[in-house]
Each structure stands twice: as C-alpha cells, then as structure tokens.
Amino acid sequence: MSLSQSINVGIVGLGWPGERHAEALNASALGTLYAACDLNAVRLKAFAGSFGPKRLFTSFDEMLLDPDLNAVVIGLPNALHYPCSLRALQAGKHVLCEKPPTMNAEQMRTLHGEARNRSLIYYFGRQMRFSPAMQAAKRVIAERRLGEIYFAETMWIRSRGTPAGVDGWFTDRSKSGGGAMIDLGVHAIDAAWYLMGTPQPRAVSAQTYQKFPQLVESKVFDVEDNAYGMIRFENSATLLFKVCWAANLTDDVPPDPKRGRSLLSTTVYGPKGSLKVTDVFNINSSICPSPLALFEDKVGDLVKTDLAVQDLRGVRLRAFEFAEQDTNFLRCIRGEESAVNSSSQAVQLMEILDAIYRSSQAGKEVPVI
Ligand SMILES: NC(=O)c1ccc[n+]([C@@H]2O[C@H](COP(=O)([O-])OP(=O)(O)OC[C@H]3O[C@@H](n4cnc5c(N)ncnc54)[C@H](O)[C@@H]3O)[C@@H](O)[C@H]2O)c1
Structure with missing residues (x-):
C-alpha cells in the first residue's frame, strides 16, 4: 500500500x-x-x-x-x-x-x-502483550536481569465469572470450541509464553473440569470452567497454568466487583531473579500493589523492587x-x-491448546504435535 x-x-x-x-x-x-x-x-x-x-x-x-x-x-x-x-x-x-x-x-x-x-x-488479537507492564517486563528480560528463564507460572482465575455472550455462546462448545481454557487460558498462557521468548512447546499434562453448572443460565453448558496443567518446552523450561471461570478461591486472590474474586498474573523465574506481572484490574489491592515486581538475589538476600512502568496519564489501559x-x-x-502477534505464533498457541484438551481427555501427558 x-x-x-x-x-x-x-x-x-x-x-x-x-x-x-x-x-x-x-x-x-x-x-x-x-x-x-x-x-x-x-x-x-x-x-x-x-x-x-x-x-x-x-x-x-x-x-x-x-x-x-x-x-x-x-x-x-x-x-x-x-x-x-x-x-x-x-x-x-x-x-x-x-x-x-x-x-x-x-x-x-x-x-x-x-x-x-x-x-x-x-x-x-492479544492486546495484553502491549501493556506497559508487559513491555517493561520484556525490556528487563532482554537486559538479562533474570538470567535464562527456566520456569513460569501463570493464571487467570475468577471465583464467579462464567461469561455468556450474545445468546450464551461462550458455554456452547459448538460455538466456542471450549470453555475457560480457550477463553481466559489463551491470554494467561500467551502472557507467560511471550515473556519466556516463545520457546517451542514439546509436551503438555493438563486436566479440565466442569464444576459450577449452577452458575450458568445459558441453555447449553458443555465446556470446562476450570483447567490446570503444565507445559514442557524444547529448551527444558516449564510453565504451570491455572485457569478458571468459577472456583471457591481463597482470600489471597483480590476481590473483583463483577466476578467475586479474580487475578490475572504471570511470574517468570531465572537464576538471577524473577519477575511478576499483574494485570491492572487487581492493582491497588493490598494483595497486588504493583503491576511489575522484580525479585533479585543480592548477595544472598532476595530483594523486591516495584518497577516503574509507562504512566498512561488518564488513558484507559x-x-x-x-x-x-x-x-x-x-x-x-x-x-x-x-x-x-504473528500467524506462526498463533499456530503454536493453538497447538498448545489442542494438546491441553487432548491431555485432559487421555488423562496423561501428551506431545504437543
Ligand atoms: N481481546 C480481548 O480481551 C477480548 C475480550 C472479550 C472478547 N474477546 C473475543 O472477542 C470475540 C467476541 O466476544 P464478545 O464478548 O464481543 O461476544 P459477544 O457475543 O458480545 O459479541 C459477538 C457479536 O457478534 C455478532 N455476530 C454473531 N454472528 C454474526 C455473524 N454471522 N455476522 C455478523 N455478526 C455476528 C453478534 O450479534 C454480537 O454482536 C470472542 O472471540 C472473544 O473471545 C476478546
């Protein structure tokens, strides 16, 4: 053009x-x-x-x-x-x-x-890759302040947040392809995978559940509302994930006015330090006071630093x-x-999601492709 x-x-x-x-x-x-x-x-x-x-x-x-x-x-x-x-x-x-x-x-x-x-x-579409906290996290990782990332944990968990959409399509597998995993899990896993440098996924062990049908008013509810598991990558790094639309979450998860309690957070771990990114809707809660926190080993002491991220000056995140x-x-x-957010990464992300559902059905670890 x-x-x-x-x-x-x-x-x-x-x-x-x-x-x-x-x-x-x-x-x-x-x-x-x-x-x-x-x-x-x-x-x-x-x-x-x-x-x-x-x-x-x-x-x-x-x-x-x-x-x-x-x-x-x-x-x-x-x-x-x-x-x-x-x-x-x-x-x-x-x-x-x-x-x-x-x-x-x-x-x-x-x-x-x-x-x-x-x-x-x-x-x-994965707009959260562009948040100021994610961009600042990428810079800290590029400066090698964590060392080689060997482990990450990521979650998007809600205590009462099963969506409906127009005509209740979110809970109908024929229209959604899955439940909490394909809805929130895509964001949570992508956040960690992006910070880890999008390593090649190798194997997945996961389990999905449907445990809260009483919270759903839509006509069809044939998808999972909870999903948990682990992804192994070719570089031997591992990623633990927790995803749920509904669960009886404990009080270390901050309150959310619309969804009971909720938390979207990703932590990556290296030998020199770890970095925790928390999505904005939990910020200002006493449990999650800052969007980006670095935990570094300083001569034997583990020191926490709340890192500055770009000030949006009144612009909605x-x-x-x-x-x-x-x-x-x-x-x-x-x-x-x-x-x-390239199409080749979209292929890999969908390969991870496919493997999560296959692993859950098989009840064991499965290769990603
Ligand atoms: N990036 C994000 O953070 C984010 C947030 C919410 C939803 N989403 C995604 O966006 C998509 C839509 O979600 P939503 O919450 O807006 O759902 P929604 O049900 O509120 O809206 C979907 C819209 O599509 C319209 N529609 C359905 N079939 C159509 C057709 N054949 N032709 C034209 N219009 C049609 C519906 O009338 C409705 O207005 C989903 O894939 C969801 O995963 C992304």
Missing part, C-alpha cells in the same frame, strides 16, 4: 472488543474505520452512533465485496473466526482476528498458509493496549514493522 494512504478497515462483531478496535482506529492516522457489520441491528445502530463508520452491513460476505475495504477486524464468536478469516483472506483483505485465533491448530495452519501465499497479514496493537497491525500492512 502507498504510505500516504489510510487503510480502510471493517469490523465484524461489535461487542466489547469490536468497540475497542473502533476507538483505536478512530484515534489512528494510519487506518480508517471504514465499515462495521453485525447481525444484531440494535448493536449496529448503537455502534454507528458512537463510532461513525462510513458503511454499515448485516452480512459479512457483502462487506467483503467492497473493493475499497483493505482489512477486517473479526470480533465474532469463536467458531466464526476460522471461516470468516479464511473468506476475508480469499477476498484479498488483511485480517486481525480476536482471540482465540481459531478453534484448533489445523484451522490456524490453513490460515497461516493462506495469508503467506497471498502476501496478506493475518494477525491475532485497555484503550492503550488496543491502540498499540492495532498500530502494529496497520504498520505490518504498510510493510513498516513485523507482527508482534
């Missing part, structure tokens, strides 16, 4: 992430919120009023026919990520698709190949993350940057 041209983007699926992408595009000089699409007429109208896209659609395929559309952002229920990403790529549009990239690794491999063969960008992420996507299309 010519560097003077703004990239025309259409968003399909106008829930919470659809709105965040719209804010990011409206604030960007690189892209234009050109089109919006949703089956739900009420949402479409409200979105049009708030964000002002030039064109409105209720059919994704009609939106793809527009020759002036350059790229799409997909914020649809999970089962639609693969078919809609594929159709968009086949129509010659670049794609930014919300997490999880697809329902399984095979689908993601097809998208990766399709994008590469057509010289288009496929980009997966998620708005900042989406703006940074979507800018990277637009710059990739312009050929100015490489993708932080």
